[in-house]
Amino acid sequence: MTTPTQLRVTAVRAAAQDVVAVDLALPDGGDLPAWRPGAHIELRLPSGRLRQYSLCGDPADVGTWRIGVLREPRGRGGSVELHELARPGALFMVRGPRNHFPLTSAPSYLFLAGGIGVTPILAMVRAAAGRGTPFTVVYGGRTRSTMAFADELTAVAGDALTLLPQDEAGLPDLPRLLGGVNADTAVHACGPAPMLAAVERECARLGLADRLHLERFTAGDDLETAYDAAENRDFDVQLARTGGTLTVPADRRLIEVLRDAVPGLSYDCEKGYCGACETRVLGGTPEHRDSVLSEEERRAGRTMMICVGRCRGDRLVLDL
Structure with missing residues (x-):
């Protein structure tokens, strides 16, 4: 839809x-x-x-x-x-x-869920179980009472599931979990920002970054600091459907300029992690500053998150 x-x-x-x-x-x-x-x-x-x-x-x-x-x-x-x-x-x-967090095709999986991040993981586990693909699930939460869908996940995963309520078991032992990952195992993780940052660091240390797939529910710390606003430049944005052309100054975000001219824009987090503002790019080269698109999607340049993205050149054409 x-x-x-x-x-x-x-x-x-x-x-x-x-x-x-x-x-x-x-x-x-x-x-x-x-x-x-x-x-x-x-x-x-x-x-x-x-x-x-x-x-x-x-x-x-x-x-x-x-x-x-x-x-x-x-x-x-x-x-x-x-x-x-x-x-x-x-x-x-x-x-x-x-879907910006698809279940990749792999011979086996390690699923890591934290808190409400269990929701996409539950669907993935159900799919892997239905295919007969080997998998392991580690699900952490503050307490057992706060861990949603634990019974449903247990029914699907059985002995392949480890529940880790933090007040009983502490935090997941990521070096042990990730250190035992086979060469053909894909890692899918979803949860709070500190958990995902820890998973990213450990995967990078172990050389597993290319096998890690994750989804954020909040902005990672790096999203606030990775880009120096002092290096921003002015650019124009042409609105293909309305026919107008707007200038985005270096000191304003693209979405701020668009909001003044385009009613009913879809957006939410304004920090590049939720995907609500994804917009088709019809011309120009976007500068991606989000944590939603994959590297392949960034290179293709067919869409961008207009809340944080900018332009690598002088002009963008958007499907607005």
């Missing part, structure tokens, strides 16, 4: 402390678009907030999409709003699915 579609909440249940599982379906009960593990959808809340949630149900269930939502009282308000409004019969505008 490239354009927003109205979906109805069909079921809500507690998945853990402060986590609810929400089932969504078309009001007429029709089939939803197909999706693969790692995909996410974007919900527009009544407040106007846009939030992305990984699909964690079964892709074979063509009539239902399931998401897991952690209530974060100190967040930006979206999770609290959804927790308050998600009741059977409630309607939400939804866009998607999109």
Whole structure:
């Protein structure tokens, strides 16, 4: 669904402390678009907030999409709003699915999940189990009561799953876990920024960076410091659909300039990690500053995250 579609909440249940599982379906009960593990959808809340949630149900269930939502009282308000409004019969505008965290093809897998990062991992584990592909899952959380979908993950993974509540077992022993990875094993990780940073460092130390695939729910520390704003330059952006051309000064972000001219832009985090503002590039060479696109996607230059991206030349043409 490239354009927003109205979906109805069909079921809500507690998945853990402060986590609810929400089932969504078309009001007429029709089939939803197909999706693969790692995909996410974007919900527009009544407040106007846009939030992305990984699909964690079964892709074979063509009539239902399931998401897991952690209530974060100190967040930006979206999770609290959804927790308050998600009741059977409630309607939400939804866009998607999109997938920047696909399950790669590999002879075996190591899945690392932290907190609510278990949602895309659950779908991946289900797929690997269905294919008969060997895998290991390590799932960490603050306490057992906060670890969503643990029972469901246990039912699918069995003895291949290790649960690590931090108050009982401490933090995962990454050198041991990653040091035992076989040459043909792909590593998929999703969780809080400190966990992912630790996984990245250990994979780099062990020479496993090319086998690591991860998804961020918050900006990594490097996103704030990797680019020196003093090196920014002015550039023009042509809007292919509206026909206008705007100048983006060195001291303003692309999305700030676009917001002044294009109503209804889709964006959320404004830090380059959520993927909500992904926009097609029709001309020019984007300078990618996000943590969503793969290296292959960056080289292709067909899309960019307009909240943090800029232009390597003097002009961009966007599908806006």
